[in-house]
Each structure stands twice: as structure tokens, then as C-alpha cells.
Amino acid sequence: MPPRFDFSITETDGAARRGTIAMLRGEIRTPAFMPVGTAATVKAMKPQDVRASGADIILGNTYHLMLRPGAERVARLGGLHQFMGWERPILTDSGGYQVMSLSELRKLDEQGVRFKSHLDGSSHLLTPELSMEVQRLLGADIVMAFDECTPFPASRDEAARSMERSMRWAQRSRDGFDAGGDHAVAAALFGIQQGAMDEDLRRASAEALTSIGFDGYAVGGLAVGEGQAEMFRVLDFAVAMLPANRPRYLMGVGKPDDIVGAVERGIDMFDCVLPTRSGRTGQAFTSDGPINIKNARFAEDKGPLDSACGCPVCSGWSRAYIHHLVKSGEILGAMLMTEHNLAFYQILMAGLRDAIAHGRLTAFAQAFRSRYSGGR
């Protein structure tokens, strides 16, 4: 029987690590990129094609799923894996980020967040305990603690108060998760470091989380508008505060060059809507940087989206064809663009893992950066 949660680091290269997380539903190769499957679907992709792109794990959004189709309904239908046809691990976020960014009339206090659904205006209260219950009903393999993503910019006092509340919520999340019966025995729980851009607050947060104890640790509160240089500056001190023998997950990141830099700084897991969302708006990732496939210069370009890519899309269709599809608003355009972009991200992760394994991450990252440009 596979273990509940077993993280093993097979190689390191500087601060970077290559490893695997063994879980009941399968193994996650790290550094890992998790495609976002907000509403029980990685948009415009069949689950088998998500897997074929190289994904070992996907992310589901608690906020969306609790509102539609509802966590109890998903549970009655056999859980999120069976519902959507994805048999491998799923990480669900806590809803804490999206309830603040997407809902209406939200009000945050010590108990949790009161909000009105962006779908139908119905009133809800999301608390650490309810977030754990929703993620249990969904059947998540990796559950995220319920926290507040500190707004940016924030004063030091605001950042401190927000972080301290998130740490109290982390304990309530731990307690709620542990009360989850069979699910608590099968799933893993991650805590989330906050503290904005402040080193002392990040240290205090890491200490609070470590003292509670989690299977993995996320860096939250970044990729909120601070820019790549500032994000890297924070990672330079924040990552090492988290236990070295546990996976470290940088939430909501990011652009390909963000990921390369974060892997160099010791991050093991990523999620981001960028490859899927970009795929629906005409941005394709290539080894030279992102391109807007709607640009007229691609109208008769017989080459693939990325000449260095061997994905099924690049093997099968030209830039000219995908240009036509996207310009025409055809669903197949979104399908092919998304499939390529997810493959691009997974090929990047495979390259990073391989570079770490062979002790040449610095050369890999330099080669990547010298070729890849733009998009910011």
C-alpha cells in the first residue's frame, strides 16, 4: 500500500531540490506544476489530456466548488476525483484567497469571512472549520489551511495583524482537519506562511506553522502585485525558514521565469491559471517567450506554436491554423492553445528536475533566461 504522504528529496542543487511526494493516489514529481481545475475541470481539457501533458496533480478551488455544484453534492456523487474523472492527487485551496477576490460584500473577522456568492448573491460564512469540511467532502488529497492572503500593499501593522490571525486560523484548520475521520488519515494538510514582504513577520509565521506541524508548507501572500524582483527578494529569506524536509509550495505562481527563479530558491510546488487562461485569450508560451497568436504575422506561419516543443499540438497543427481558430472564436482554438501551454509548463518542470538531478540548474536557468524574454 502506498504511503499517505512521503516526501523524499533525491537530489539538491544549490537551494533547489528534486524529489517525489508519494501519496495514496499516485506520485508527484517535484518541482511540480499543478494545472488549475477551478470548477472541477481544467478548462478546455479532458483529464486524460491533462495527464498526458505530464501533470501528476491538479488544483481545485474550494470557493467555486462549494458554491457550484456544492461540496455535499460532489460528495454524494463520489467525490471530486470520480465526479471529474481525474484519479490522481488533487490539491484544493482553502477558499480564503478567492472569497476575498471574487465574492461580493465580504466581511472578515476573527470567526471567518462572511460573503455573498458572485453567482447568485446568496450569503455564506466561510471559516477554517468549514473550509476543512468542504475540502473533506470534495475528497482532496492535499488540503490547504484557511488563511487570509494579506492585501498588497499593507503597512507593517496590517501585515502583522493579518499574519497573526492566519496563524490562529492555521491551528483551527489543523484541528478541523484532524477531526475529519477517514479523510484525515488519507489526506495531507499544508500550512501557509504569510507576513507580506517583511522578514521578521515571515519568520514568525514559519515558526508558528512549524510548531503546529503540517505535511507541507506554502508561501502565501506573494504574486499579489509586488513584482518579480520583490518576490525573489522575499523568497531569498522566506523559503529557508520552512522545514527543509517538507514540500514548499509557492501559491499562484507564475510566469515561466518566475518558476525558474523560485525553483532556484528552493520551491517544490506551483500552481497558476496562466497557461490555461492565456490559452483562452490567445497567448502561447514558447521557448523564446510568449506570443499573441492573434497577431497578423502568424496568419500564414506554417511552423508550430513553439519550434522547440514536441507536444501533440505542435506536432499536429500550425500557427496559421491556430491563428485562424482563435481569430474565429473557435472552441478548438482554446483547446489547442491550452494543451500546448500546459505541455510547455510541464516540459519546463521536467527540464528543471533533470537539471537539478545533474547538478546543472544554474546553466539550465541561464540558458532559459537568455532565450526567454517578454511577457511582463
Place this chain on the structure above:
Amino acid sequence: MPPRFDFSITETDGAARRGTIAMLRGEIRTPAFMPVGTAATVKAMKPQDVRASGADIILGNTYHLMLRPGAERVARLGGLHQFMGWERPILTDSGGYQVMSLSELRKLDEQGVRFKSHLDGSSHLLTPELSMEVQRLLGADIVMAFDECTPFPASRDEAARSMERSMRWAQRSRDGFDAGGDHAVAAALFGIQQGAMDEDLRRASAEALTSIGFDGYAVGGLAVGEGQAEMFRVLDFAVAMLPANRPRYLMGVGKPDDIVGAVERGIDMFDCVLPTRSGRTGQAFTSDGPINIKNARFAEDKGPLDSACGCPVCSGWSRAYIHHLVKSGEILGAMLMTEHNLAFYQILMAGLRDAIAHGRLTAFAQAFRSRYSGGR
């Protein structure tokens, strides 16, 4: 080397026929249903999945393709097959139907149809000669003569004048096609019978077409609002007027029960947007008739779209999941619904072919009709 166009009837059952059309790009099993790939894509489907559903041939729309991306551009990109990644036969319509139904400010005279593009308002003149040229540039395997689909309802005089002009255009189409060099040697040309609901006009049209000579013959001017009973009444006399040793194609038809009745009346080929368009609006075809998957009664239905269907969608996902996707506006909803609907149509065609082969089409059709209901 396969033949350019070789139609062989292997079995008959009443007026119905089972057979194959052998062409350079592959064999078409008849009776055949051709999915519609309007803008160089069967909407929401990869070509390999269209093929896996059982399609031997797809249809492309001359009107759409000449406007976007343009026939010359498609030719420069290697033709429609290479452009979209479909290697098997493609039939293109002539543009005659859609220029009248979709374009703006159209004006029809003996020369052809002047119109303004529905995309950008640009002015165009579509003639029999240009339609042949466009279909040649696209690289169609089966080219349709340029005709006028007589409006419904029409007086006998209107129907006669319209049919007679279409017959003059049929000769111009024949001449234009034959002047197409290499393409004329590799592709096939179908004539289109008009004559509205009138037996004498249908006979005159069939005689005019037969005297010109075509590889196959379409029944045009039906499925224009006359209803199934009237359509079948016309087919009862119109089909037998067309040469028995040539494929007969009922254009733009239809609902599953339309197809069953038309096969019983001797039709060999069909095309219709219904399975694909319905797939994007929430209508799924089942052995019991169409269902609207958005209906609340499917919200927790763990069964497949059609319990009698073995398609990949019915094997993989529940009505409850697809209900959720379609209600949420997810692209995957359109993808799965379209894939199932196309499979439903192809399974129906396979059942019809099998029934004809075994001399039990009447029993098959009765069993189908006794179970299938609704949707009209």
C-alpha cells in the same frame, strides 16, 4: 492506387442501400453522416476524435472559408486537409445556401449572388465558376454544384424559375469544375436537385442533372421548414428520379428520425449541424430521444448521457458532471456533449448499415421509432 470515385452498393433492403464510396483519401461507408466542419473545424472536436467517433468524411463550408481565412490562403497553407489536420475525404458545399442565409445585402441574378460579408461588410460576387474555383483551392474531395436553395414556401412559378436557373448553374459548375486541372482528375462533383415540393419540377431537375452527368446527386431544397411528413412525401418521389448507381445526398438533414426515414427512402449521405450545435447548447441525443442536460433533474444523475451508448463520454462521465459543466459554461461541457452527439449519430448510421446488410431495416426502424421520441 485507390480509385477517384467508385460507389458500390453491397446490399439493398427495400429502397435503402448499403455500400461504399472509394476515393483517393479513403473509403466512405454509406449510408453516411458527415459532421459539419464549418470554419475548418468540427466545433469543439479534435480531428482524431471526429474520426474515432466513426466519421469517414466531414463537410466544410465554402462561404465561411472563402471569407475567413480565405481560399487562396488555405491553398498556400497546403489545402484544407493539411490546414486542419483531417486526412480523409472532405465534401465542401457550394456556398449557395449560406450566402443567402448568412450574408447581408445579397442580390441574386443570372450571373450569381452579390453579397456583403457578415464578418466585415466587404463586397463579393459568388458565381458557379468562383464556387468551383474556391472548392478547388480548398482541395475538396467532393465538390458541390453552385445552386439556389429555393426559398420556402415558394409558388410553383418561383420554384420553377429557381430550379431552372440552378440547372443552368449546374452546367456552369460542371464546366468550371472540369477546367480545374489536376483537381478535376482527383475530386468528384455532385449535382443538386431542386424543384421545391413539386413532383414535376423535381423530375425536370433530375433529368437536367442526369443529362449533364455528375458523380453523385444531392436532394436540395428540403429541411427548409416544410416538416418531416412533407419532406418524406417529397422524398417518396424525388429520390427514385436520381440515378440508382450514384450516391444520393440529402443536404442539411437532420434529426435522427429524419435520417432513419430518409435512409428507408434510398438516401446514402447526410450532413447536419444538429449534433454539434446541440452539443454546445445542452441538448444530448439519447436512444429515448433528446434531453436538455441543463435540466435540474440531471444534477445528481450518476448515469451516462445515454445508457445504451458505449462512446468515450458515456464511459467516462456522468450526466451530473456534464450538467455541472454546461450550467457553468465550461468549454469541456461543449466538448463532451459534442463528442457524444457525434458518436450517437455515427452509431445510428452503423446500425442502419448493419440492418440493411441483414435485410431487417424495417424492424430496425420500427424499434428505433418506438423508443425514440420528441425533439420536434
